[in-house]
Amino acid sequence: MSEKTKLNKKANNFSISLLIIGLIIALAGVGYFAYDQYTKNESLQVQLSDPEAQANIEQEQATEIINKLKKILLVDESQGDPAVASVTDSEKLKEAQPEFYKDVQNGDYLVIYPSRAIIFRQAENKIINIAPIIRPPEGLQNSSDQSSDNQEEQTSQTTIEDSQSQNPQTNPVETNPTDSNLNQ
Numbered sequence: 001m002s003e004k005t006k007l008n009k010k011a012n013n014f015s016i017s018l019l020i021i022g023l024i025i026a027l028a029g030v031g032y033f034a035y036d037q038y039t040k041n042e043s044l045q046v047q048l049s050d051p052e053a054q055a056n057i058e059q060e061q062a063t064e065i066i067n068k069l070k071k072i073l074l075v076d077e078s079q080g081d082p083a084v085a086s087v088t089d090s091e092k093l094k095e096a097q098p099e100f101y102k103d104v105q106n107g108d109y110l111v112i113y114p115s116r117a118i119i120f121r122q123a124e125n126k127i128i129n130i131a132p133i134i135r136p137p138e139g140l141q142n143s144s145d146q147s148s149d150n151q152e153e154q155t156s157q158t159t160i161e162d163s164q165s166q167n168p169q170t171n172p173v174e175t176n177p178t179d180s181n182l183n184q
Contacts, residue, residue, distance in 0.1 A: 065109050069120050073127060076113075083112045087119075103128050 048054055062084035069075065087093065087108045093101040104119055108128060111118040119128040 065111065065120060065122060068122060068125060069111060069118065069127075072125065073118070076115075079113050079115060085110045085112075100129060100131050 046053070065084050066075075066082065087104055087106055087110060090101070090104045090106050090108070093104055100117070101119070105121065107121075107123065109120045109122060111120055112133070114133065116130055116132050118130050120126070121128050
């Protein structure tokens with residue numbers, strides 16, 4: 001054989017060897033990637049099936065959202081930890097309160113402090129809306145409860161008086177309106 005054919009044969013063998021080695025490396029890479037994805041999915045399924053692990057994941061997410069929010073908004077630490085919820089159905093929220101939720105999107109977060117509610121979009125690191133939470137003073141709640149109690153008392157007294165006037169032969173019975181409320 002001539003030297004050219006020997007060189008060509010060696011070059012062909014070398015090219016084929018490199019091609020085979022390249023294919024083996026590529027297959028090994030694809031196999032490793034598939035195995036890595038499989039183990040991640042398996043781990044995630046185990047975490048999602050365990051309620052305690054799910055709670056830990058949600059707490060970590062909430063902490064991450066709060067920390068990002070603190071970087072762009074002054075937050076009063078004395079108010080305690082806020083409630084954090086992810087928006088999954090923006091249309092329902094828009095129907096419920098269109099003014100506050102007008103720009104909300106699925107995937108946004110609703111962060112609720114005792115004094116205000118915040119819509120935060122993590123993807124853009126933006127505050128979408130803030131609204132104060134207004135609660136009626138406790139004195140007003142108690143006075144409305146007392147007035148309803150007074151109305152019930154007056155109604156029960158009127159009923160007793162009406163029944164006595166219709167049946168004069170019956171002996172008047174003294175009742176305490178609050179006792180009748182206990183039976184209900």
